[in-house]
Amino acid sequence: MNATTESSDKENIKISFVKSNKGQYLLLLNDYLYKCNKKTNTKKYWQCISNGCTVYLHTDTNDKYLGGDVPEHDHESNPELVEVRQVRQKIKERALQEIIPISIIYEQETSKASISSTTLAILPTSHEIYPSVAKARQKVVPLLPNCCSFDIPDDYKHAIDGN
Numbered sequence: 001m002n003a004t005t006e007s008s009d010k011e012n013i014k015i016s017f018v019k020s021n022k023g024q025y026l027l028l029l030n031d032y033l034y035k036c037n038k039k040t041n042t043k044k045y046w047q048c049i050s051n052g053c054t055v056y057l058h059t060d061t062n063d064k065y066l067g068g069d070v071p072e073h074d075h076e077s078n079p080e081l082v083e084v085r086q087v088r089q090k091i092k093e094r095a096l097q098e099i100i101p102i103s104i105i106y107e108q109e110t111s112k113a114s115i116s117s118t119t120l121a122i123l124p125t126s127h128e129i130y131p132s133v134a135k136a137r138q139k140v141v142p143l144l145p146n147c148c149s150f151d152i153p154d155d156y157k158h159a160i161d162g163n
Ligand SMILES: [Zn+2]
Pocket: 032, 048, 049, 050, 053, 054, 055, 073, 074, 075
């Protein structure tokens, strides 16, 4: 029962958007995803993407939150969001442990049958995921020298010289 807080909190409500691979924007609020199912000249109507859930909200055409969200969701936050986080996490973890290209790890992790089509639609593409994963990987995997002429540490030189 948090209907009473709605008016005072409206200014503080942070909504964000997730772009699906199909180029569609989904609205994200409090770990719930909404899809736009109606647009007028002044408003956009967003409905929770969960099957059968009737929770909706509206924004103006500049995506500023206006209100809505009348009934409570009758379900936990969208599992697809949780799944997206898990898949991203998994890709990152594997990238740190395995030396195969990130695109292949991505391919393998996203071709699992257990992943829902909604998750795949909102999962960042391999290109989008690449920079952050590559960065994490660089921190733990030392870069290989670009060519064969790298400096031999002094310690080894001494050993070769017989000193
Ligand atoms: Zn819902």
